[in-house]
Amino acid sequence: MPRAKVALPSNLNPIMSKTSRPERRKNDRFKREPKEYEETTISIDRVTRVVAGGRRMRFRAVVVVGNKKGKVGIGTGKASEVRSAVEKATSVAKRNMIRIPLVNGTIPHAVDTKYKAARIRILPASEGTGVIAGSALRVVLEHAGVKNVLSKRYGSSNKLVNAQAMMKALKSLRGTPQDPEEEKVSEKVDEEEDSKETLKVQTISKKDIDKEGTLKVKKAAPKKDEKKSDSASNKATPDKEEKPKN
Numbered sequence: 001m002p003r004a005k006v007a008l009p010s011n012l013n014p015i016m017s018k019t020s021r022p023e024r025r026k027n028d029r030f031k032r033e034p035k036e037y038e039e040t041t042i043s044i045d046r047v048t049r050v051v052a053g054g055r056r057m058r059f060r061a062v063v064v065v066g067n068k069k070g071k072v073g074i075g076t077g078k079a080s081e082v083r084s085a086v087e088k089a090t091s092v093a094k095r096n097m098i099r100i101p102l103v104n105g106t107i108p109h110a111v112d113t114k115y116k117a118a119r120i121r122i123l124p125a126s127e128g129t130g131v132i133a134g135s136a137l138r139v140v141l142e143h144a145g146v147k148n149v150l151s152k153r154y155g156s157s158n159k160l161v162n163a164q165a166m167m168k169a170l171k172s173l174r175g176t177p178q179d180p181e182e183e184k185v186s187e188k189v190d191e192e193e194d195s196k197e198t199l200k201v202q203t204i205s206k207k208d209i210d211k212e213g214t215l216k217v218k219k220a221a222p223k224k225d226e227k228k229s230d231s232a233s234n235k236a237t238p239d240k241e242e243k244p245k246n
Contacts, residue, residue, distance in 0.1 A: 066143025073097030101175030105147035115165035
């Protein structure tokens with residue numbers, strides 16, 4: 001017996017082959033907007049607190065936040081989960097950010113600081129030296145935007161204490177920190193003022209325009225001082241009449 005053909009409704013689309021399907025762009029999923037500040041987690045430790053009935057275990061995260069243009073901050077956060085501890089530390093670091101003065105990518109002068117059991121010494125360096133530091137000191141200096149510096153750490157090797165000692169050393173730097181956004185605004189204002197000075201407003205009437213629509217060029221009238229100087233020179237040097245030859 002011949003098979004009966006079943007009519008499909010018009011709203012159903014036929015199955016598309018793999019070749020005719022539009023290509024999925026996987027790269028679009030990984031594109032993210034650039035962040036204003038860069039975040040780096042220095043350490044994640046498990047801490048316990050003895051309470052009535054036992055011990056309470058939590059995680060402590062230490063995060064450094066900076067824009068690499070002279071602004072840096074450090075924060076700590078505790079939570080029962082690692083992710084929430086990192087988020088708490090990041091928010092604390094953004095609230096406690098400081099601005100430091102930079103001179104050609106390095107610090108303006110040497111600093112020797114002691115904090116708890118850690119002692120730190122940082123020195124300015126010439127261009128091309130790089131960041132000579134290790135552990136938490138390097139992370140803090142890089143996020144602050146220091147490109148050339150020499151440093152030495154004495155005493156404690158605790159990352160949190162060393163990072164706090166570095167923040168204390170950066171706070172003690174003398175100088176006026178420069179805001180890159182404010183510099184851009186001041187440059188724009190200066191450019192606008194220069195453009196206003198160069199522009200001149202001139203009133204034009206219909207008599208100054210030709211039939212073709214072009215502006216007539218007026219000859220500049222000589223100034224009064226120039227007229228006086230010309231007349232004085234003519235009086236001082238009268239024309240000599242040539243005598244006829246015999």
